[in-house]
Amino acid sequence: MGIAMSGLRGSRPYPRISGREHVVTRAEAAERPAVAPVQLPVLPVAELDRSERIRRGLNIVLALLGIAVALPVMLVVAILIKLTSRGPIFYTQTRVGLDRRADGPDATNHRRTLDIGGKPFEIYKFRTMYVNAEQASGAVWATKSDPRITSVGRFLRQYRLDELPQLLNVLKGEMNIVGPRPERPTIFAELRENIVEYPLRQRAKPGITGLAQINHHYDACLDDVRKKVHYDLEYIRRQGVTEDVKIMLKTIPVILFRRGGW
Numbered sequence: 001m002g003i004a005m006s007g008l009r010g011s012r013p014y015p016r017i018s019g020r021e022h023v024v025t026r027a028e029a030a031e032r033p034a035v036a037p038v039q040l041p042v043l044p045v046a047e048l049d050r051s052e053r054i055r056r057g058l059n060i061v062l063a064l065l066g067i068a069v070a071l072p073v074m075l076v077v078a079i080l081i082k083l084t085s086r087g088p089i090f091y092t093q094t095r096v097g098l099d100r101r102a103d104g105p106d107a108t109n110h111r112r113t114l115d116i117g118g119k120p121f122e123i124y125k126f127r128t129m130y131v132n133a134e135q136a137s138g139a140v141w142a143t144k145s146d147p148r149i150t151s152v153g154r155f156l157r158q159y160r161l162d163e164l165p166q167l168l169n170v171l172k173g174e175m176n177i178v179g180p181r182p183e184r185p186t187i188f189a190e191l192r193e194n195i196v197e198y199p200l201r202q203r204a205k206p207g208i209t210g211l212a213q214i215n216h217h218y219d220a221c222l223d224d225v226r227k228k229v230h231y232d233l234e235y236i237r238r239q240g241v242t243e244d245v246k247i248m249l250k251t252i253p254v255i256l257f258r259r260g261g262w
Helices: 026-031 045-084 151-158 166-171 185-194 198-203 211-215 222-238 241-256
Strands: 090-096 120-126 176-178 207-209
Touching: 045 120, 045 151, 045 166, 045 176, 045 241, 090 185, 120 166, 166 207, 176 241, 185 198, 198 222, 207 241, 211 222, 211 241, 222 241
Parallel strands: 176 207
Antiparallel strands: 090 120
């Protein structure tokens, strides 16, 4: 969680993102050194399909319940955003989603001529920054005292309430409740140039919360991203209904006690 970025600290600064990053073609991707695949449990196809159906059903039910329970809070948040700053209530942004393409030299995707890392989709959030906040700075990480964030937005980000509209993304099948956080295509292009394992996290559908989010704070440098990638890949190895429920339960104290958010 927490995508907007600025003033970096850490052993290795994040590369400048200009919005004109090179998008890797399939030919270029094929020439890159192979990355060891994530070792997933070997299950019969029928069992995998059944597990996916159960998880999809669970996500739909939880998303509907979440919307029903959170609707009064979402209405209050919407009113506060509208009354305290100029601009729309909701914020949409293109993110990189699930990569369903198979591995190996015979893997093809005739519908996609450019490899952006996964299927793009529009993510929904409550707006937490002023309009055109990144016009001068571009895409940069947010800091604890980021002047681009509104007073209401700061509260929303601390309690992760800005993520509530993503329950609609879950209903649409673009996200799960639990999974690796989705990233913008331009930032994804930079991160996979610096972190070899980064594209592997697209093997799971993106989520609102995840193993990385309950164990680590918002990103402030590349080392933070590397740590989160480790957690994301660990989740992919262990993913399932039981693991999802555990992460959902562990997310509650993270939200209530404002752990890792700003």
